[in-house]
Amino acid sequence: MLGRxxxxxxxxxxxxxxAEGYRSMLGANVTEPQALPEHGVTVVFVTLPNTKVELxxxxxEASPIAAFLAKNPAGGMHHICYEVADIxxxxxxxxxAGARVLGDGTPKIGAHGKPVLFLHPKDFQGTLIELEEx
Numbered sequence: 150m151l152g153r154x155x156x157x158x159x160x161x162x163x164x165x166x167x168a169e170g171y172r173s174m175l176g177a178n179v180t181e182p183q184a185l186p187e188h189g190v191t192v193v194f195v196t197l198p199n200t201k202v203e204l205x206x207x208x209x210e211a212s213p214i215a216a217f218l219a220k221n222p223a224g225g226m227h228h229i230c231y232e233v234a235d236i237x238x239x240x241x242x243x244x245x246a247g248a249r250v251l252g253d254g255t256p257k258i259g260a261h262g263k264p265v266l267f268l269h270p271k272d273f274q275g276t277l278i279e280l281e282e283x
Contacts, residue, residue, distance in 0.1 A: 150239055152232035155261075155281050156194065156201040160217045160227040164206040167224070168193045171204070179204075185260055190214050192260050203230075203260070228267070228277035236264045236282035248272045256282070 161167040164182060171177040180194045189212035195202040205227065207215040217227060233239040236256050244250060249269035256264035259281055268278040 150233060150242065152234065152283065154200050155230040155232045155279075155283075156203045157229050158203040158205055158227045158279070159224060160214050160221070161204050161206050161224040162218055162222065164191055164193060164204060167204045167206075171195050171202075183260055184208055187257055188259070194260070228279050230265075230279035230281050232283040233280045234283065236266060236280055239280055240266055243268065 159167075168179045168182075172179050175195075177195045177197075180196070182191050182193050184191045186208060189208050190205045191208045192203050192205045195204065205214055207218065214227070218224065240250055240254060240256075244254070249272055251267040251269060254266070256266050259265035259279075261281065264282045266280045268280065270277045
């Protein structure tokens with residue numbers, strides 16, 4: 150069911166500073182910021198030869214990233230995203246197996262313009278999982 154790792158997401162308190170650090174210290178190629186109001190975040194992607202790193206900061210007071218940063222003020226790993234061929238089939242299979250899909254189970258459009266879902270971290274060794282249909 151799982152495809153390749155699409156990205157690892159890191160929550161940051163200051164997106165511009167984090168992006169600049171990746172550019173200047175690591176020599177990374179960093180995309181322009183993209184606001185995703187439906188997800189409550191602003192993101193940039195660090196492009197790597199084999200995957201991406203997503204840096205995300207809260208967008209608005211109701212952002213789930215704001216709660217994460219309240220517990221982790223310096224930021225930290227937020228989730229890992231895996232690619233799937235059919236997000237609805239993956240969702241249904243996971244639900245049958247007892248995994249909890251966050252929200253109402255309806256995929257939302259993510260930063261890459263493709264459907265995404267999130268899985269409860271308590272079902273995956275404390276790691277929030279994002280699935281992205283490719």
